[in-house]
Amino acid sequence: MKKKKLLQMGSLLSLLACSLCFAQKINFKSHELSVNGYVRTGFGWSDGGQMVNFTTPDNVHKFRMGNEANHYGELQFNYRYKDKDSVDLYEVTYMMAKFIPFGSDAYKQFPETAQLYGKINKVVKNANLWVGKRYYDRRNVESLDYFWINSAQNSQIGLGLENYQIKNSGNMNLAFIRFKYGNNDAHSYVTDFRYLDIPVSEHSKLNLLGQYSIKTRNDISNTPRSTGYALGGWWTYSKKNISNTSTLIFRKGSSITESPNSGKTISENAGNTITYNLDKANSFDLINNFVYDDKQRHAVQASLTYQYRDFGIGNTDDMKNILDNKVSKNFFSVGFRYQYYINKHFNLALEAGNDYMKNNRSGVEGSLQKVTFSPQISWDYGYYSRPVLRPFITYAHWSDDFTGSTGVSDFNTRLISKNNGVSFGLQLEIWW
Numbered sequence: 001m002k003k004k005k006l007l008q009m010g011s012l013l014s015l016l017a018c019s020l021c022f023a024q025k026i027n028f029k030s031h032e033l034s035v036n037g038y039v040r041t042g043f044g045w046s047d048g049g050q051m052v053n054f055t056t057p058d059n060v061h062k063f064r065m066g067n068e069a070n071h072y073g074e075l076q077f078n079y080r081y082k083d084k085d086s087v088d089l090y091e092v093t094y095m096m097a098k099f100i101p102f103g104s105d106a107y108k109q110f111p112e113t114a115q116l117y118g119k120i121n122k123v124v125k126n127a128n129l130w131v132g133k134r135y136y137d138r139r140n141v142e143s144l145d146y147f148w149i150n151s152a153q154n155s156q157i158g159l160g161l162e163n164y165q166i167k168n169s170g171n172m173n174l175a176f177i178r179f180k181y182g183n184n185d186a187h188s189y190v191t192d193f194r195y196l197d198i199p200v201s202e203h204s205k206l207n208l209l210g211q212y213s214i215k216t217r218n219d220i221s222n223t224p225r226s227t228g229y230a231l232g233g234w235w236t237y238s239k240k241n242i243s244n245t246s247t248l249i250f251r252k253g254s255s256i257t258e259s260p261n262s263g264k265t266i267s268e269n270a271g272n273t274i275t276y277n278l279d280k281a282n283s284f285d286l287i288n289n290f291v292y293d294d295k296q297r298h299a300v301q302a303s304l305t306y307q308y309r310d311f312g313i314g315n316t317d318d319m320k321n322i323l324d325n326k327v328s329k330n331f332f333s334v335g336f337r338y339q340y341y342i343n344k345h346f347n348l349a350l351e352a353g354n355d356y357m358k359n360n361r362s363g364v365e366g367s368l369q370k371v372t373f374s375p376q377i378s379w380d381y382g383y384y385s386r387p388v389l390r391p392f393i394t395y396a397h398w399s400d401d402f403t404g405s406t407g408v409s410d411f412n413t414r415l416i417s418k419n420n421g422v423s424f425g426l427q428l429e430i431w432w
Contacts, residue, residue: 052423125164156180189213392427
């Protein structure tokens, strides 16, 4: 077991070491090559066994600190061609990524291609034209690792025009994205329009989102063609040590995605069971993310998220008789992470959160509370400063309805009949 953990950490650390060798930009006349990336790795235990995640069933997200039973790494290579005035004209980006759950043998597999795309810059009004497979303008709550907009991850290919400047009124972005589903001819297509950074006041801006999507018929899973749309926006405020983002998004039909880590449409079937009727299904999200950081004594990130999802179908009994007209799920989460700076290289961090979930299909309802303490060793002042080394201890408690599904993994079932658990371990997180 110890050997496997060392191999898992080693595969991520070797990726890190390789990238740090090229961390500085390499310039040759008009050509520039740079490398950036992200790594988190470590080890931990829960109830004396392999570390597990403390999450609700039908999980939307979780509070991260001391609650990530995995290794993950991204390594990105960037090539740029500049003109004689050092203006970027052409770019090519390639990223490989690797996700390894604690206890898994996934470290033996080669990293997947997460991004591979090219850009032609300054095409019109400083707008850039791009084509390929990419993470397209993702937005998240860092303490939750929750990407509330993630239109293109896991796509097959995309094409877009970004940063089209509107004088004194922000910029517009338009993208067309295609996804493929399995080894068949089913696809989905997404048109993504964004009007960003519209000035509202000296310290705040408004951002608008509109999407239209089509998912083709899938003859293998016998699911019909479906369409959908998404409408939403987010307001940002930034002044001195404070930043805040408030978000509202409504999604309908095929614009409902399978997870925060993918832009693919949610699956209508689970085996032989119909789980969604995309002609009627919809989802509503409310998110607020607040950060205060004086970079001297205190930093805090506080988040509130709410999601309501209507599956578009009714509950049925074992004989397929309809019991009601609506299957829905509610998910509500609130919590914070606080850091007290002892000095620039050492701080004390405390994270606490409560997740509530009610699913009237499964009849499961309850909440999960999680608290983590970590004396962090950091590179510098700053909530987002990395690298950071975190020894941690985590306690979680959950409702009896969650027993058997929370705090359990393929590599540790010691908490399968319990409603609370403790994890401890060490995590290294770095981005550059």
